[in-house]
Amino acid sequence: MGHPSGGGVIDFTSEDFWSGTRRPLDQATGLPPVAYTGDDFFEVEQHRLFARSWVAVASASEVAEPGRLLVRSVGGTSVLITRDRDGVLRGFINSCRHRGTELTSEDCTVSRMIRCPYHRWGYALDGSLVASPLFDEVPRADFDPAELSLLPVRAETWGLDVFVCLDEATPPLAEWLGDLPERMAGYGFDGWVAHQKCTFDVAANWKLITENFQEYYHLAWVHPELAKVSRVRDHYRYQGPGLYCGQTTTPVSSDERDDWLVLPNAPGLDSSDSVSGRFVAVFPNLTLAVLPGHAFVIRLEPLSSGTTREHCTLLLPSSTPAEQYGDAAAETLKFWIEINNEDIDICERSHRGLALGGAPPGPLSPRFEEPLHRFQNMVADCMTANSLADGLRIPPGDGPDAGPRYGCGPNPALPSIDARRWSATG
Template identity: 60%
Template structure:
């Protein structure tokens, strides 16, 4: 359903109740999760202008690989040209034919299946068969490159942005790369283990999945097993300036369940990173759970207003995987990974079930939203405000990312100070920020 020109969610008044700080804010109206016209407009105004996570760098680690992804309802090609990643709209410059249907291998050339126009991996038109017989006037192949799309990476994630006005990815991420620098996430890899990547279809709006990931109010009732290793009393917010929100569990407990500690940990981590689980939602669609010994990554793909695909991947730190010749080592790693994998699948199943139930509630009943719980749901208020900004701004050229929590216990709304704050927050406290 196409949105009307006067769509209410493009106006500041629609978001008035979510704009206050968390102790006096409400959640968004039900239409944000259940209205087809909102979803259609959101594809253009939010996903059409955001840096959206679409793939893993591992998927493009070798030349000759071509990926097909959907961003804001548009088909995009991703490939590698030399040392550089490239992105293009998935359409031939001759008569608009779709160039590729799905991920595939190419021999250095992107060919249109219709009239065989061919492009290099940097987008140049290198062949237009039979045009030399009767070329159009002033025809210059240099004028007919593939339409480029902005591509950038952070850690193991490939991001795409369709809007030239959107600030660069490093501005979008804010202090997150510095905050998580000690993990060296760009060195983490997908292990060749059964179940290390999986896809789930969820009958819920994508924003409900982000919100569920970003708050820990629901842990005791929805995740009784998880709450034993990620205890509510050990949660603190984990967010500086940038287009993200999140929380940390410090410390990650292993006294009742060892599911999270059976894999070999990364080396070189400081005391806080080595003892914590970081749970970060990079706006809009990247959910990143970083433990000392593994990463559980979810890329959300909104398909319909009430349907989302989760692309889930486990990543492992450098040196975690034994050599191909070490059969015993691989067997031990596979057994340890299966324990962790099963734990996460169970947790994710619980999250899917409750998010689908929320979707049914906002779709079938749609009661006005209630208040946020300041101690547990401040990241949601931050996420709601980022959503409102993208939906109301006519230009994102001067988009302002939300500021960060102040160090110490000033902004924690009822909790004690984190006993092992991340180094970036310690440094900020020493500076008196």
């Protein structure tokens, strides 16, 4: 519940709050300012959205080795992610089954066991309780280690990232992602390697950052340099069924600046992937910019209504020769950091306007902002649904017939999955 300045209480879980979002795109408005700036809204959103969604928590390569142990906060719950001796990815609630103590407070590597620092209870990497020192000195009849395993949390990988979900009722990750794994299968993400990481704390709500990523309306004014290699007229939508919003630049041009094409292509890309940049915002908190020879991935960690930590990773295909790791990767990373800084500046300004001015939501552009409408309806679904088992609509993808809203005419190198889908639907 929230209290607007004029008194009364707003119920963020009621469809009434989302009426502007629920209208068709050509009548829809953006989200009300309180959805970005309200601490009450943030609280409800943590529970209803982040504690029930598949949330990106790490690069897959961060937990590639058995015994690596990551700590992440998801929807206000502390979660451990590890890989057991059999290579199985595991997620647990970060709380000891004895008296609830936090097991670890930072990423680390353990040899065989996760040890509680308090009374040294020890858990194998599959979560089972395997040590409880001195506990048997005066035995209890009801003490059964098999009932005192760490509480499991759903954890899965797709592509470049690890996802966890705190709610058993939420559909499986494969359903969540829809056609995205098949759509991007040609990149062979399993073999990609995290090359450089950096973090930024941004004074803006997390939704502003992903929404900004989802539209290229701002391209020419916010990123004059990027617009030289990623021209507005070369953008098309890149959306099949699934909880993501996507666009593609086809072709990526190298005639004016080539700093995002200096790295060699991943092997075996088809005629569409090899000439395109894919820009995909996976709901809720991951953005992927995938070029033929590298990817720049941002994971958003909401810290408060007005602060978001960006975890940025530059990834390269494993085929990239080591001699390219120096200058070419550095040049690529520098390019992305510059672009990202421009985005951070405009998102912080956007947040200030909403927080300190708070104009009512305006119209979304049907030409450029359909992905935001798609995203905002996913947010609305999470906030209003009693359960994500049936309350979350997986949006359908684009069809062949939506005309200029999907780009500037037909994509000259249509993604193969769309070519197949569209010819099947006639």
